[in-house]
Structure formats: structure tokens, C-alpha cells
Amino acid sequence: xxxxxxxxxxxxxxxxxxxxxxxxxxxxxxxxxxxxxxxxxxxxxxxxxxxxxxxxxxxxxxxxxxxxxxxxxxxxxxxxx
Amino acid sequence: xxxxxxxxxxxxxxxxxxxxxxxxxxxxxxxxxxxxxxxxxxxxxxxxxxxxxxxxxxxxxxxxxxxxxxxxxxxxxxxxxxxxxxxxxxxxxxxxxxxxxxxxxxxxxxxxxxxxxxxxxxxxxxxxxxxxxxxxxxxxxxxxxxxxxxxxxxxxxxxxxxxxxxxxxxxxxxxxxxxxxxxxxxxxxxxxxxxxxxxxxxxxxxxxxxxxxxxxxxxxxxxxxxxxxxxxxxxxxxxxxxxxxxxxxxxxxxxxxxxxxxxxxxxxxxxxxxxxxxxxxxxxxxxxxxxxxxxxxxxxxxxxxxxxxxxxxxxxxxxxxxxxxxxxxxx
Amino acid sequence: xxxxxxxxxxxxxxxxxxxxxxxxxxxxxxxxxxxxxxxxxxxxxxxxxxxxxxxxxxxxxxxxxxxxxxxxxxxxxxxxxxxxxxxxxxxxxxxxxxxxxxxxxxxxxxxxxxxxxxxxxxxxxxxxxxxxxxxxxxxxxxxxxxxxxxxxxxxxxxxxxxxxxxxxxxxxxxxxxxxxxxxxxxxxxxxxxxxxxxxxxxxxxxxxxxxxxxxxxxxxxxxxxxxxxxxxxxxxxxxxxxxxxxxxxxxxxxxxxxxxxxxxxxxxxxxxxxxxxxxxxxxxxxxxxxxxxxxxxxxxxxxxxxxxxxxxxxxxxxxxxxxxxxxxxxxxxxxxxxxxxxxxxxxxxxxxxxxxxxxxxxxxxxxxxxxxxxxxxxxxxxxxxxxxxxxxxxxxxxxxxxxxxxxxxxxxxxxxxxxxxxxxxxxxxxxxxxxxxxxxxxxxxxxxxxxxxxxxxxxxxxxxxxxxx
Numbered sequence: 001x002x003x004x005x006x007x008x009x010x011x012x013x014x015x016x017x018x019x020x021x022x023x024x025x026x027x028x029x030x031x032x033x034x035x036x037x038x039x040x041x042x043x044x045x046x047x048x049x050x051x052x053x054x055x056x057x058x059x060x061x062x063x064x065x066x067x068x069x070x071x072x073x074x075x076x077x078x079x080x081x
Numbered sequence: 082x083x084x085x086x087x088x089x090x091x092x093x094x095x096x097x098x099x100x101x102x103x104x105x106x107x108x109x110x111x112x113x114x115x116x117x118x119x120x121x122x123x124x125x126x127x128x129x130x131x132x133x134x135x136x137x138x139x140x141x142x143x144x145x146x147x148x149x150x151x152x153x154x155x156x157x158x159x160x161x162x163x164x165x166x167x168x169x170x171x172x173x174x175x176x177x178x179x180x181x182x183x184x185x186x187x188x189x190x191x192x193x194x195x196x197x198x199x200x201x202x203x204x205x206x207x208x209x210x211x212x213x214x215x216x217x218x219x220x221x222x223x224x225x226x227x228x229x230x231x232x233x234x235x236x237x238x239x240x241x242x243x244x245x246x247x248x249x250x251x252x253x254x255x256x257x258x259x260x261x262x263x264x265x266x267x268x269x270x271x272x273x274x275x276x277x278x279x280x281x282x283x284x285x286x287x288x289x290x291x292x293x294x295x296x297x298x299x300x301x302x303x304x305x306x307x308x309x310x311x312x313x314x315x316x317x318x319x320x321x322x323x324x325x326x327x328x329x330x331x332x333x334x335x336x337x338x339x340x341x342x343x344x345x346x347x348x349x350x351x352x353x354x355x356x357x358x359x360x361x362x363x364x365x366x367x368x369x370x371x372x373x374x375x376x377x378x379x380x381x382x383x384x385x386x387x388x389x390x391x392x393x394x395x396x397x398x399x400x401x402x403x404x405x406x407x408x409x410x411x412x
Numbered sequence: 413x414x415x416x417x418x419x420x421x422x423x424x425x426x427x428x429x430x431x432x433x434x435x436x437x438x439x440x441x442x443x444x445x446x447x448x449x450x451x452x453x454x455x456x457x458x459x460x461x462x463x464x465x466x467x468x469x470x471x472x473x474x475x476x477x478x479x480x481x482x483x484x485x486x487x488x489x490x491x492x493x494x495x496x497x498x499x500x501x502x503x504x505x506x507x508x509x510x511x512x513x514x515x516x517x518x519x520x521x522x523x524x525x526x527x528x529x530x531x532x533x534x535x536x537x538x539x540x541x542x543x544x545x546x547x548x549x550x551x552x553x554x555x556x557x558x559x560x561x562x563x564x565x566x567x568x569x570x571x572x573x574x575x576x577x578x579x580x581x582x583x584x585x586x587x588x589x590x591x592x593x594x595x596x597x598x599x600x601x602x603x604x605x606x607x608x609x610x611x612x613x614x615x616x617x618x619x620x621x622x623x624x625x626x627x628x629x630x631x632x633x634x635x636x637x638x639x640x641x642x643x644x645x646x647x648x649x650x651x652x653x654x655x656x657x658x659x660x661x662x663x664x665x666x667x668x669x670x671x672x673x674x675x676x677x678x679x680x681x682x683x684x685x686x687x688x689x690x691x692x693x694x695x696x697x698x699x700x701x702x703x704x705x706x707x708x709x710x711x712x713x714x715x716x717x718x719x720x721x722x723x724x725x726x727x728x729x730x731x732x733x734x735x736x737x738x739x740x741x742x743x744x745x746x747x748x749x750x751x752x753x754x755x756x757x758x759x760x761x762x763x764x765x766x767x768x769x770x771x772x773x774x775x776x777x778x779x780x781x782x783x784x785x786x787x788x789x790x791x792x793x794x795x796x797x798x799x800x801x802x803x804x805x806x807x808x809x810x811x812x813x814x815x816x817x818x819x820x821x822x823x824x825x826x827x828x829x830x831x832x833x834x835x836x837x838x839x840x841x842x843x844x845x846x847x848x849x850x851x852x853x854x855x856x857x858x859x860x861x862x863x864x865x866x867x868x869x870x871x872x873x874x875x876x877x878x879x880x881x
Contacts, residue, residue, distance in 0.1 A: 048707045373604040373630045
């Protein structure tokens with residue numbers, strides 16, 4: 001997977017979960033759960049979508065690596081190598 | 082002749098530039114001008130005519146045909162507290178001094194932990210249109226705009242020719258000024274500064290609502306003519322003059338696209354890897370949700386600029402090309 | 413003859429706006445069928461019918477706001493032969509049934525389709541009016557959730573034409589989304605036009621583009637915008653301007669919350685208790701459980717906390733019920749209200765019915781469904797009515813403890829904060845444990861502190877044996 005593809009998947013997943021999110025103002029290292037007001041259910045949906053689109057297995061322990069656009073993208077890239 | 086009074090006076094781009102040099106030489110003893118034929122001959126394009134007589138050979142220095150050496154000398158003088166203005170005949174020849182500009186002028190401040198600023202101004206001619214053939218006609222300012230550590234200016238109006246030199250000399254970093262050869266004879270009234278006199282902001286030379294014509298330097302007059310003709314077709318074009326190519330005023334570009342939702346970027350350099358490419362990329366990054374049509378670019382044909390007049394004209398961006406691109410974006 | 417009236421969908425509801433009829437005069441209805449969509453100050457709710465019968469005259473037209481209790485329609489008794497048949501019986505396709513664990517306890521599963529049962533006269537030569545035909549087209553799609561059906565209807569998508577990727581071939585939300593996207597991409601749309609369409613409330617479906625290759629551009633969107641054509645705005649747009657109805661809804665919700673909470677603070681003498689609970693065992697168990705399951709079936713700490721709160725309410729019934737007419741009335745079942753904050757402000761508290769008896773996976777899937785519909789779709793009347801105890805889980809918003817205001821006429825509110833790592837002494841040794849602060853706001857008219865203490869102790873004890881939750 002290419003970096004941009006991974007980032008697009010992350011962004012699309014966020015948009016699916018929080019349809020009114022304005023990702024143009026979301027910085028790559030901003031914590032999106034705070035910025036977009038996501039609760040744990042939203043986060044679970046986000047994980048569900050990522051898993052469905054990429055086939056990457058994401059466990060509870062991986063949650064700390066999925067907090068920003070940058071680290072989520074990096075996580076997907078690392079797991080699809 | 083330019084006038085110091087507030088009243089407007091008829092002048093040319095060349096004279097405005099000369100007046101700016103004269104003002105700088107008068108204002109500060111540390112300022113001197115050097116370059117090929119700047120003294121006795123009055124400059125290859127006549128910009129420094131009369132300055133040798135007025136300021137003497139100590140401050141108006143003719144140099145050998147050795148760009149690397151005299152740009153290096155300028156850097157050394159700047160390091161030692163002078164405020165040199167170095168003229169290079171054309172941007173093509175500046176490549177002989179590229180090592181001095183890129184590896185010394187642009188880097189010394191940063192490699193010395195801030196101890197060695199290089200307050201140097203380098204002026205040079207750029208661009209085609211006067212049948213000077215491929216070795217004197219290229220537009221390589223986009224290459225320089227790639228380099229961190231220097232500032233790159235492209236005065237396109239008589240006002241900017243008159244008023245950009247002083248802040249360039251005041252800048253602690255090396256500043257490159259690109260004067261398009263076709264502009265020297267441009268004449269008009271020199272009023273008080275029409276746009277910003279600072280070196281950080283682009284200027285809207287003509288406001289409009291339907292399409293942004295984003296350009297700089299020698300292409301500005303063509304864009305303004307195109308805008309006039311487009312107005313006759315019912316298209317209200319806004320013309321943005323970038324003025325400073327590095328650092329680029331991306332905010333002004335985004336603001337214009339937010340008004341018009343369509344952009345045509347005009348750049349006399351080659352399209353591939355050009356400044357126009359950089360501007361287009363910025364629009365895609367910053368203004369994606371403002372775009373109502375794909376960005377259009379009008380650039381030179383990807384050939385060494387031909388000598389034959391018809392071929393040269395065919396290779397360069399022309400008013401008709403700008404009008405056609407604007408129509409593609411709007412229609 | 414019975415009447416179907418504007419229901420009270422919460423203690424704070426005085427009136428409601430009938431937004432849409434889901435039935436026509438003459439349609440047979442069974443108890444529990446959704447018959448109308450009602451907009452309250454706080455949300456849009458599908459209201460169910462409490463009687464079986466045949467819809468008689470519709471008394472109120474959509475768009476009308478009426479007080480609670482106003483008759484909306486008459487319900488006539490059914491003739492014997494008219495008894496509506498179970499719609500899926502004859503027409504059920506070869507779809508495997510849903511596994512009950514994940515979906516069975518959804519309130520919608522009681523009545524798997526809101527599709528109108530086919531009237532007996534339907535197959536006659538004249539046939540029903542085209543409107544009624546609608547139901548027949550959907551034959552075979554009984555077991556999609558109400559949200560999916562609602563979304564499909566809104567997008568004008570026939571579920572029969574949609575390829576289902578869900579369990580047992582069920583059509584999921586994502587499937588409807590894809591089908592809707594495919595149906596509404598007649599041509600390309602420029603980014604600015606797409607943004608403008610959102611701002612002006614223009615539906616891009618069916619728009620004809622005048623740009624190259626039929627591309628829809630800003631001018632096409634403006635031409636399709638309702639009302640006077642908006643001139644091109646000179647300044648760049650920041651946020652999407654809120655639509656009038658959204659603003660009204662927001663103001664209405666604020667007003668409703670203000671009224672109810674003022675009443676609570678005025679009338680209820682609150683007392684507050686809180687305790688810290690070691691979550692190590694519960695979370696270890698949950699992670700182990702999740703490790704063996706696909707993401708869609710995983711649990712969140714919230715599910716464990718809600719289950720423990722519901723079980724404790726069963727154990728301490730003095731806190732589960734309502735303060736009515738100067739005395740406490742205990743409730744028979746635990747109807748656990750879950751405070752859900754809405755994006756853009758406000759909150760609703762849909763109900764997990766019999767939450768104490770739900771298996772954790774059921775509770776989790778119901779929670780997901782309720783929260784999703786509270787935010788994006790519609791809740792049913794039965795899903796917002798009469799919670800007996802409400803839980804607010806502000807921990808998701810990052811705070812460690814919440815001391816809330818009780819929703820009258822309930823007598824307690826349970827709060828959970830964020831699960832945080834804290835130094836914790838166990839058997840004389842200091843360790844780092846995940847800890848949650850559980851709090852209780854309770855009505856001192858109904859109970860004393862000792863009852864509240866018993867409740868929080870129960871919650872703690874239940875969370876120490878997660879496998880039994």
C-alpha cells in the first residue's frame with residue numbers, strides 16, 4: 001500500500017464515522033478522538049472500517065498507535081508491508 | 082525622469098530600476114554595484130547608465146567575464162559588512178555562479194549557527210522574446226525559488242522596479258531580483274506604490290470574480306491584456322502578481338481562488354517542474370474544495386527557446402493562449 | 413374505536429410535530445408497528461401503535477405541531493378475515509436466519525419489518541394504487557434493521573436490487589451507502605460544486621451538469637438551489653452554514669434540557685457518592701474476549717460498565733424507578749437510559765430494555781445500534797420512553813469523574829469517568845491498575861446514602877467477576 005492510499009483510507013474511515021468532520025483542519029499529528037469528539041463507540045466503528053477495507057487485524061492493544069492521521073497511516077503501512 | 086515628489090511622472094521600468102540603484106548608492110556608503118559592463122558601457126541593458134560618472138569607479142565596478150568569481154567576491158564583501166549589488170547579465174550565465182549562490186550565499190548563515198549572514202543582492206535579466214536565442218532566453222527563476230536560504234523577487238511593474246530594491250538591501254538574507262528583459266522599455270506613470278512595498282505579499286493587479294490569472298514577471302502584461310479581452314467576452318478575470326517567488330504567498334493565491342473558483346497559472350518557464358507546477362500543487366492542497374474547474378497552466382513549449390522570431394513567439398505563452406485557457410476553465 | 417395520540421416521549425416533552433405518516437388510511441396495523449414519525453424538541457422518533465386494527469381517518473397532517481395527547485388518527489377494529497398475516501412467511505427468500513446472539517435482542521427484531529402487510533385485496537384485477545405497490549417490491553427484505561431500511565428509503569434505493577455483504581447476505585448500511593452513491597453519480601461534480609450543494613442543501617442526484625462531459629459545476633448547483641439564486645459569495649466559506657431546521661432543533665433541544673434540568677435541581681435534593689473501581693480483571697477479561705472475535709463483535713469497557721450498572725439496579729431496586737406523586741414507585745424491569753451526546757450539542761438518552769438480562773454481546777450490539785440511530789437516524793418511541801435509571805459515561809470525553817443531575821422523575825443517575833492508570837495497593841503491594849471512578853447522584857427523598865453506597869458496592873463487586881456479567 002502507498003502512503004497516500006493508507007492516508008485516504010484513514011480519512012475516509014473518519015468521515016464515515018463522523019460525517020460532519022472537517023478533515024481539512026485536522027493536523028497530521030492532532031489527536032482525532034479529541035478533535036472530532038469521537039467516543040469509544042465511534043473509535044470502534046473506525047477500527048471496524050479500517051479492518052474491512054484493508055484486511056489488517058487490529059487488536060485492542062493497537063489502539064495507542066491509532067490516535068492521529070500520521071500514526072494511523074503509519075500503522076496501516078507497517079501492517080501491510 | 083522619476084520624481085521624488087508625490088506627483089506622477091512618466092518613466093520606464095529601466096529608469097525606475099536605475100533610480101532605485103541611485104537612491105541606494107546615495108543612502109548607504111556600503112552599497113556598491115558590480116558586474117559585466119555595468120560601468121563604462123552603462124549595463125548590458127542600460128540600467129546603470131550614468132552611475133559610473135556619478136559615483137565613481139570605487140562604487141561602480143566593471144568585472145571580468147567570470148560569474149563565479151565576482152559573485153563570490155560579492156559574497157565576501159557582504160560577509161565583511163558591505164551591501165553589494167551584483168548584476169549578472171542573464172539568468173543563463175548565472176549558472177556559472179550557481180555554486181556560489183547555492184553552496185555559499187544560501188547556506189553560510191545556516192552552517193555558521195547564525196554568525197555569517199550574507200546581505201547580498203543579485204540582479205539578473207531573465208526571459209525570452211527578443212530573439213537572443215537559447216543561451217540568453219531562458220526563465221530559470223523557478224530553479225532559484227526551489228532554494229531555501231534566499232529570497233527570490235520578480236518585479237513586474239514600474240512601481241516594483243522602483244521600490245523593491247531598498248527592502249531587498251535591508252534583508253539580511255541573499256536576495257535575487259529577476260528582471261524580465263521585455264519589461265525594461267515598459268513605460269508609464271510612476272505614482273506612489275500601487276501595491277505592497279514589502280517583499281512578502283503577492284498583489285492583485287486587477288480584481289475579478291470569474292477566474293484567477295496567476296502569474297509574475299514578464300507574463301504579467303500579457304495576463305492583464307488577456308483580462309481586458311476576456312472582459313469583452315463577459316468573463317471577469319482577476320490577475321494576481323506573485324511578486325515574490327520565494328517565499329511564495331500561498332495565502333494570496335488561496336484567497337483569490339476562493340473568490341473565483343477557477344485558476345489559470347501563467348509562467349514563461351517550462352511546464353515540467355516549474356513554479357507553475359508549485360502554484361498548481363498549492364491550489365490542489367489548499368483550495369481543493371474551492372475549485373469549480375481543473376487548474377489550467379500556460380507555460381513555454383518544452384524546447385530550448387528558438388532564435389527564429391515566429392518559432393520563438395510560438396514557443397512562449399501568449400495572450401491568446403491565456404484567453405483560451407481561461408475559457409476552458411470558465412465555459 | 414381507538415385513537416392513536418401524540419405520545420409523551422419523555423418527561424420533558426409537551427408537544428410534538430407530526431413529520432410523516434408511515435401508514436395510509438385503510439392499512440392494517442399490529443401492535444408495535446411504527447405508524448408515524450414525530451419530531452420533538454430533541455429528536456425525530458418513529459412512533460409505534462399500541463393497538464392492532466386498521467388505520468381509519470388520519471386526523472393530523474404532516475408538519476402540524478400538537479400537544480401531547482392530541483388524537484392523530486383513528487384505529488378501527490379489524491374484521492376477522494383481515495387479520496394481517498406475518499409478511500415474511502410466504503415470501504421469505506432462501507436467506508439464512510440471523511444468528512440470534514448478535515441481533516436477536518434488538519428491539520426491532522420483535523417485528524422484523526415495518527413493511528405494510530399486503531392487503532388481502534392486493535392481488536385482484538384492479539390492483540392497489542401505485543403507492544401501496546411499494547410494499548410488494550420490498551418482498552423478501554424483512555430482516556434489515558430499521559436504519560438500513562430508512563436509509564434505503566431516503567436514498568430511493570430498492571433493497572431488492574442491493575447486494576448484501578452483511579451476515580447471511582443482509583444488506584448493511586455500507587451497502588446502502590454504496591448503492592446510493594452509485595445511483596447519484598450521474599456525472600462528475602467539481603469539489604466546489606459539491607461543497608456548495610451541501611451548503612445550499614441541494615440534492616446532487618438528478619442534477620444535469622453543463623461542464624465538460626456533463627460535469628456538475630457551481631452554476632448548476634446554484635440554478636438548482638431553492639429560493640432566490642445565491643450570488644457568488646466573495647469570501648471563502650468557513651463552516652457549512654447550519655440549516656434552519658437544524659438551528660431550530662438545536663435551540664429546541666437546549667430549551668428542553670434547560671427546563672428539565674432546572675426542574676431537577678429545583679425539586680430534587682441530590683446527594684452524591686463516588687468510589688474508585690479496579691478494572692484490571694474486567695479489562696483483562698474483555699481483551700481476551702475481544703482477541704478471539706472479529707472487530708464487529710468486540711466489546712467496549714462501556715458495555716461492561718452498563719451491564720454492571722443494570723445488574724446492580726436489580727440488586728438495589730430502591731434506585732430503579734420513578735418519584736411520582738410524592739412517593740417512589742419501583743419499576744419492574746431495568747430500563748437503562750444511556751446518555752448519548754450528539755455532535756453539535758445536546759443529548760438524548762435512549763433506553764436499553766431489560767439491560768440486566770442482556771448478554772454482553774447483545775447489550776453491545778444494541779448499544780451500537782441505539783447510539784448510531786440517536787446520532788444519524790431515528791429512534792423508536794419505545795426506545796426513548798421511561799428509562800428507570802440513567803447512566804452517563806463521560807469518560808469517553810476524557811474526564812475522570814462525573815457528578816450528574818438526575819432526570820426527573822427518575823431517582824438516580826450513575827456516572828462513569830475515564831478508565832485511567834493509577835497506583836493501586838493490592839495485598840500490601842503497590843501496582844499500577846486501570847481504575848474507573850463510579851459515581852451516583854441520588855434523590856434524597858427516595859433513598860438515603862446507605863442505599864446509594866450499597867449500589868456502588870454492587871457495581872464494584874460485579875465488575876470483579878466479568879465472566880459472570
